[in-house]
Amino acid sequence: MEIILLERIGRLGQIGDVVTVKDGYARNFLLPLGKALRATDANRTHFEHERAQLEARDLERKTEAEGVSGKLAGESFVVIRQAGDTGQLYGSVSTRDIAEAATEGGFSIERRQVLLDKPIKTLGLHEVRVILHGEVVPTVIINVARTEDEAVRQARGEDVTQELTDEEEDAAEALAAGEALFEEGAEYDVKADEAEDADSEDTGAEDTGSDDTEDKE
Numbered sequence: 001m002e003i004i005l006l007e008r009i010g011r012l013g014q015i016g017d018v019v020t021v022k023d024g025y026a027r028n029f030l031l032p033l034g035k036a037l038r039a040t041d042a043n044r045t046h047f048e049h050e051r052a053q054l055e056a057r058d059l060e061r062k063t064e065a066e067g068v069s070g071k072l073a074g075e076s077f078v079v080i081r082q083a084g085d086t087g088q089l090y091g092s093v094s095t096r097d098i099a100e101a102a103t104e105g106g107f108s109i110e111r112r113q114v115l116l117d118k119p120i121k122t123l124g125l126h127e128v129r130v131i132l133h134g135e136v137v138p139t140v141i142i143n144v145a146r147t148e149d150e151a152v153r154q155a156r157g158e159d160v161t162q163e164l165t166d167e168e169e170d171a172a173e174a175l176a177a178g179e180a181l182f183e184e185g186a187e188y189d190v191k192a193d194e195a196e197d198a199d200s201e202d203t204g205a206e207d208t209g210s211d212d213t214e215d216k217e
Helices: 023-030 041-072 095-104 148-155 160-216
Strands: 002-005 018-020 036-038 076-080 088-093 120-122 124-130 139-145
Touching: 002 041, 023 036, 036 041, 076 095, 076 148, 088 139, 095 139, 120 139, 124 148, 139 148, 148 160
Parallel strands: 076 139
Antiparallel strands: 002 018, 002 036, 088 120, 124 139
16 A cells, blocks of 8 residues: 655655555554555645655654653563463463553553563563554563462573473482382382292291101101
């Protein structure tokens, strides 16, 4: 789709530039957020008539975005999810989840403003960019954990996934030790049984010898 940019958009261009983008990008992001217009003849004429106002409005938006960015950049938002011992999530964290977490944290963010190359599928701290303006894109931290306590520990730099691995190793060592004791006990029982059988055989032999002596007499 061919569009007219109403503000500077990353690598696309400056305000007033006519560029071609994918239809989905235009319909789902640029057009609904007022960042561009369809490049029709009517819109081209409208833009030229309103260019000065649009540029002034863009400057205001940028200034507002910079103010929000000063507070938002570096902020951490917790998202609680279920996950396995290896840290793999049962599902994923989407742009909607991130936008909701940021909104709950006091920032009005829409899912379309969240830049996520791919869904988050593991526990941990993840850096995510948020588009406040074409020239203002702060980075936030998404702390994905199974519990609030785990989120606090992750924020301190603890590796909860590694901790789980250590616990599993301890459990495996304990199990191995238990099996070793069982095998030693079993070996002891076998030796005891063999000794008991040997004693029984010796006793039987002595009894037989006594019987033979009595018969001869």
